[in-house]
Amino acid sequence: MDFLSFRRTAMDWRTQWQRIQQQCGQLIKRSVPNRCIACHQSVDGDGHGICSVCLQAGLYSTPVCLGCGGSMTETMAYCGQCQLLMPLKVIAPCSYHQGLGRWIAAIKYQRQCAVLEALTQALYQRIVLLAQQEMISMPQAIIPVPLHPKRQRQRGFNQAWLVAKPLSERLKLPLLDEHLIRTQATQPQAGLDGKQRRQNLHQAFSLVKAIDVQRVAIVDDVVTTGTTVTEITQLLTKQGISSQVWCLARAEAPDLL
Known part of the structure; x- marks a missing residue:
């Protein structure tokens, strides 16, 4: 498919976006059980599918490096190695x-969104805290990692968009979901090593609309090796735009925990 054909396909897809948003909202509501998805105890009527005990048990309890994800004893943006x-x-x-x-993987692969709202709220709280501690600068806009139109039709939703949309509303930041597109229908990253991931995503994204801000947050569900967000960041850097990444969870190297 040439670029013009791809763009027409993407634009046709965006004309259905409102319907997809409604379907995603219904999907989340149907996916939230009245018992905790982890311990199966009853959950208060807060709209969350995971109890506060299980949620807190899974969240970071100590400071972590924003670079490598390693545990730290003091609250700083970077560990000693990442400071260099x-x-x-x-x-x-x-x-x-x-x-x-x-449970995060279940959002994407099983359409089970029980933890989505609770973890998006936890991410929001962490963003606000880090900004108050001056370890991050708030962005001027939010960009969800896009799916290729073929993959989005198959899945029916973009999990990164489901995270980015409520963050955009709560933080009152523009959601730039029509500026970046995925031009290559790459194979799934799961199961690939670092080199294969980089080759798989090389030049997989393109900007189709100008971004008139200097700082953005790239939103995804999970960051593993960082290959996807790095590819997008390099594209934005060429436009003079600095980036940070927001995600529901980080799959850092186990020895860093």
């Missing part, structure tokens, strides 16, 4: 490996 490299900042409320990862 100043890598991309990744903001997440929890580790993918500490109890909540299976």
Whole structure:
């Protein structure tokens, strides 16, 4: 498919976006059980499918480096090693490996959104806290990681958009969901090593509308090696735009926990 054909397909897809948003909202409501998805105890009528005890058990309990995700004893943006490299900042409320990862994966692969609202709220609280501590600068807009139109038709929703939309509303930040597109229908990243992930996503994204801000937050459900967000960041950097990453969980190297 050439670029013009792709763009027409993407624009045709966006004409159905309102219907998809409604379906996603219904999907979330249907996916929230009246018992905790983890411990199966009754959940208060707060709209969350996970109890506060299980949620808190899965969230970070100590400071973590925004660069590598490693645990730290003091509250700082970067650990000593990352202070030398100043890598991309990744903001997440929890580790993918500490109890909540299976439920986050269920959002994408099983359409089970029980933890989505609770974890998006936890991410919001972490963003606000880090901004108050001056460890991050608030962005001027939010960009959800896009899916290729083929993948989105198959899945029926974009999990990154489901995270980005409520954050945009709560933080009163523009949601730029028509500016960045995925031009290649790449194979899933799961199961690929670092080199294969980089090759898989090389030049997989394009900007189709100008972004007139200097700071953005790239939103995804999970950050593993960071290949996806790095590819997008490099594209934005060429336009003079700085980036940080917001996600529900970070799948850092296990030895860093």
